[in-house]
Structure formats: structure tokens, C-alpha cells
Amino acid sequence: MMASLLAFVFSQPPDPFVPVKDLPPGTEQLPAAPLLIGAYAFVWIAVMAYLWTIWRRLDKVDADLRALEQRSAARSSGR
Amino acid sequence: MGVGPHACKKMNRWFAPLVVLVGVMFFAAPFLIANAPLQTTMGLIQKIFYFHVPSWMAMYSAIAVSGAASVVYLAKGTRSADAYAAAGAEIAVLFGLMGLVTGPLWGRKAWGVWWVWDARLTSALLLELIFVAYLLVRKYGGPGSEKLAAATALFGTATAPFVYKSVDIWRTVHPKTSVVPELPNTAPGMAGPFAFSALAFLLLFLLLLAVRVRLANRQARLDDLYLAEES
Numbered sequence: 001m002m003a004s005l006l007a008f009v010f011s012q013p014p015d016p017f018v019p020v021k022d023l024p025p026g027t028e029q030l031p032a033a034p035l036l037i038g039a040y041a042f043v044w045i046a047v048m049a050y051l052w053t054i055w056r057r058l059d060k061v062d063a064d065l066r067a068l069e070q071r072s073a074a075r076s077s078g079r
Numbered sequence: 080m081g082v083g084p085h086a087c088k089k090m091n092r093w094f095a096p097l098v099v100l101v102g103v104m105f106f107a108a109p110f111l112i113a114n115a116p117l118q119t120t121m122g123l124i125q126k127i128f129y130f131h132v133p134s135w136m137a138m139y140s141a142i143a144v145s146g147a148a149s150v151v152y153l154a155k156g157t158r159s160a161d162a163y164a165a166a167g168a169e170i171a172v173l174f175g176l177m178g179l180v181t182g183p184l185w186g187r188k189a190w191g192v193w194w195v196w197d198a199r200l201t202s203a204l205l206l207e208l209i210f211v212a213y214l215l216v217r218k219y220g221g222p223g224s225e226k227l228a229a230a231t232a233l234f235g236t237a238t239a240p241f242v243y244k245s246v247d248i249w250r251t252v253h254p255k256t257s258v259v260p261e262l263p264n265t266a267p268g269m270a271g272p273f274a275f276s277a278l279a280f281l282l283l284f285l286l287l288l289a290v291r292v293r294l295a296n297r298q299a300r301l302d303d304l305y306l307a308e309e310s
Contacts, residue, residue: 032124032188039127039181040109043134046180047283050173054290061297068304 097286104279111275116268124188129273131181132259133280135203138174139239140284141167142210146236149229161225162295163288164232168213170287171235174280175207190252198249202242209235 108129118125145167151160182200183193194200209231216228241248246255263270 030188032122035124035184035188036126039184040130042180042184043130043177044105046173046177047287050287051290054287054294058294058297061294061301064301065297065304068301068308072304072308 094286094289097282097289101279101282101286104275104282108272108276108279111272115272116266118266118269121189124185127181127185128269129276130280131178131185132273133277134174134177134181136277137280137284138171138178139243140281141171141174141288142206142232142236142239143167144288145171145210145213145232146239149232149236152229153226153233158299159292159296161229162292162299164229165217165295166288166291168210168228168232168235169291170284171210172207172214173287174284175203175210179204179207195252197251197253198245199242199251199253202238202245206235206238206242209238 112126112129115126115129117123145164148160148163148167151157152164182203186195187193213228213231213235216224216231220227243256245251246253247257258265259273262273
């Protein structure tokens with residue numbers, strides 16, 4: 001009993017580290033391609049979305065400018 | 080004071096060629112990146128490097144513009160300086176977001192986790208939040224918020240070098256700043272595609288800056304007309 005207790009106390013815990021090369025085939029399968037393509041797609045989407053917001057804001061400012069100019073032209077012709 | 084018609088004409092001359100150039104470069108970049116040599120330990124996922132690092136380079140450029148323009152605005156109060164400061168801050172948030180999204184996609188494969196609260200990642204997130212704060216101050220701060228926002232931009236600009244050097248100062252999982260300068264010696268095959276990609280991002284930054292400053296100037300003109308109408 002003493003011998004089995006000593007064997008338990010001095011036994012090493014199993015090492016959880018397994019080198020990638022020793023993994024059984026099919027276990028390390030986090031594919032890189034979707035992450036890579038996702039990253040590049042995000043860059044494109046972010047740029048396009050930002051350009052779209054600028055275009056919308058420019059359109060609104062231009063519409064306000066036109067309305068203001070028409071209003072002031074109408075006022076000056078009414079004088 | 081906004082940018083005058085002469086400057087607008089000058090901008091229109093180089094704007095269209097720049098749009099074409101940036102479009103061609105962003106179309107060509109994936110082919111160059113695909114043909115670049117694979118990094119031995121990380122493999123395919125390392126190719127995120129070609130647009131993760133340039134997005135931070137573009138962010139630092141935008142921060143430099145916002146910071147310098149904020150100094151000019153606080154000193155002289157010129158409206159064009161304010162336009163550049165706002166444009167720089169907005170674009171810094173955009174490129175920062177790219178870095179903060181592409182980084183975890185790379186980290187998930189290379190480190191096994193999406194995010195680590197280490198010095199570089201945390202300080203980069205805080206830098207992004209400082210410039211988000213700049214935009215919030217401008218949007219909701221009411222009259223006179225431009226000066227408060229300019230002070231926020233200066234705070235962010237002063238923080239940026241610490242974020243950049245954080246990987247050299249503290250122990251982090253993130254690669255050090257020496258990776259990019261040493262690239263021509265350590266991996267000559269990667270240096271060309273990386274330089275191309277970095278140039279594409281910096282030109283994209285200039286393009287977005289020109290468009291955003293144009294918007295700011297038109298908004299300023301609209302404000303002037305409203306004020307003239309009221310008086």
C-alpha cells in the first residue's frame with residue numbers, strides 16, 4: 001500500500017502539451033483561409049461603408065446648399 | 080476659412096488618377112500577397128500581416144494629421160485646420176477598426192485566442208476609443224466643441240507613440256516593432272508585397288482624407304450661409 005502511495009505521490013501528471021506534428025490527422029483543423037479572406041473582406045467592406053456614409057453626407061449638404069440658394073434667390077427677386 | 084476654388088480645382092486634377100491608382104493597387108495586392116513566400120511557422124494566416132500592419136500605418140498617419148491640424152486650430156482657429164483635424168480623426172477610427180478586427184482574426188490561428196489583454200492590444204484599443212471620443216465630442220458636444228475635440232486629438236496623438244513602442248517596452252505576445260524594418264533582411268520575398276500593400280493603404284488614406292476634407296468644407300460653407308441668412 002505504501003509503495004502504491006509513493007508511486008502516486010511521485011508520479012508526473014500527464015503532460016497536456018502535444019506538438020502539432022504528433023497530432024493525429026484531422027485534429028488541428030482551424031482553417032486559415034476563411035480567417036484570411038474574412039480579414040481582407042472586412043477591409044473592403046469598411047472602406048466601402050465609409051465611402052457610402054461620406055457620399056450620403058455630401059448629398060445632404062449639397063441638397064441643403066441648393067435649397068438655401070434657391071430661398072435666398074427667391075427672396076432677392078421678391079424685393 | 081474653407082479651401083478656396085483654386086485648391087478645389089487642383090484637388091480635382093489629381094483626385095481621379097488617385098482613385099484609379101488606389102483601385103488598381105487594391106485589386107493587384109491580393110495577387111502579390113498570394114505569391115509572397117509562406118512564413119514557416121504560421122503558414123497561410125501570416126498573410127494577414129500584409130494588410131493588418133498597413134492599416135495601423137494608415138491609422139498613425141491619420142492621427143499625425145489630426146494632431147498637427149488640432150495644434151494649428153487651437154493656435155489660430157482656422158476652419159481648414161479644423162476640417163483636417165476632424166477628417167484625420169474619423170479616418171483614424173476607420174483604420175484602427177481594421178487593425179482591431181484583422182488582428183484577432185490572425186491571433187485566433189497564431190495564438191489560439193481572439194484577444195489577449197496585453198500591453199499592445201489594450202493600448203491600441205484605448206487609442207481607438209480616444210478617437211471615438213473625439214467624434215462623440217464633436218457630434219454631441221454642442222457649440223464650441225471643436226476646441227474640446229482638438230484637445231482630445233492632442234491627447235490621442237501624444238498616446239500614439241506609447242502604443243507603437245509598447246511591444247518593445249513591455250513583454251507582450253505581439254511581435255516587436257523591429258519586424259517591419261528588418262523585413263528586407265529576414266524575409267526579402269515578403270518585403271516587396273508588404274511595401275506595395277503599405278503604399279496602397281497610405282494612398283487610400285490620402286484619398287479618404289481628400290474626400291472627407293471636401294465634405295467638411297462644404298458643411299462649413301452651409302453653416303456660413305445659414306448664419307448669413309439669420310443675420
